[in-house]
Amino acid sequence: MGTDEEGMRRMYCSNCGVKAGGNFCFQCGYRLQHEGVVAFEDLVPAVLSWEDDADYERIAKHPEVRTVIASHAAQARPGLSAEALMEIADKVVPIGISYSAVAAVAQPMWASLGVRTGKQRSAVMTVPIGRAIARVLCSLAKNQQAVQRVEQEADGCTIQAELPSSIWAMKGVLTVKLMRQDNGCVITVATDIPGQAFDWGMSQRCLDTLLLEVQEDLGLPPAEPRSQAA
Template sequence: MFCPECGTKGGGKFCVECGTKLSPPGPATAQAVEPPADWSREARHDRLIAHPEVQALLKDAAKQSGSRVSGEQLIKFYDKHLAKFNYGIAVGDVASIAAPLLTRLGIKTGKTRSEVVSAPIGHATVATLCSLTALGLEMKEVEQASDGCVIEAAIPPDLLVYQGTLVVTLTDLGDRSQVDAATKIGGQYFDWGKSSRLLDRLFTDIRAFRA
């Protein structure tokens, strides 16, 4: 080490030349990774959800979803009224057995929608995550790309659909973002407008999002 007063190289607790007390260097410490100052332009999903501001936004969105009766609960509640129309087979059994079989047979429905939104990629991604959270849709998979990500969320079963997924692809276009969304409802030919309503709500939420 070098003396901070006279610059003499040496060791020990005091400088051999001028007697100044020497402070040995402490152990190297890893620098904490700072969150991006402007997360609205951050394309990486993991960096976004680790940001304190984004976490606060997601918590607020979760509050909007409220306490809802799940699709499974609705099915069980109405089973006693609907079973007679299914020859005594419970609706829950139809959902768990028939729907996957029909899906494998190629019976499915769904809607797609694409839009370029006037928001950078981080803003659009967080808006999408908040919308899905407020809608009560569970995120299943997130595939990261260099210029955006693909988010897959589960559409819970209810009296309109047996099972389904919502896939949202977000692509960085600089000051704008490309949002492509598609619903996939398996085991039925019609979803009685559920896909359209979900997509309407998703894109409305993304356009209206303010952080």
């Protein structure tokens, strides 16, 4: 019989079915839980509509929301990665050493010297915090930006996702912070690509795409009031 740790490594996402480990599914962003574990909030009567809820985990677990997220993830089509481009270059212009091997050494080396690039932008959204979080998750799934880490706060959350490599830049980090404000929320998005001084506009295009997509509902359901607590 395997250990509990081995069982966690063999988990499958209950939302999209992909084999995954860690805290969040790399494909759809859904929180992974050990079999048999029931979250406390599942036992407490809910009193808010999902779109007014600032809790990342409850938004990602909402049945209709996670169905839409999974749909975007299933339709996503990967672009040409930096690694794939280097493999092509190895075949077309051989130099006696792998381009990929050079990049694997060069990126962390330059990063350790403080070389990096990235962009940051903020915007105000006139939608409730929960719907904004759900839209962000749909956009991340649509663009194959896998959720890596989430920091929860009382009035919002910070989502850290992988920024896949492309022909323009190596792999980086995409950070999205959402905080409740009056009847809407503030979204702050930033990219960080270590070990590279220029990304040839990739960060700007990434932020433009995300901020444009979160202005749309992306197939999400209309809000339905939750049952009132006794």
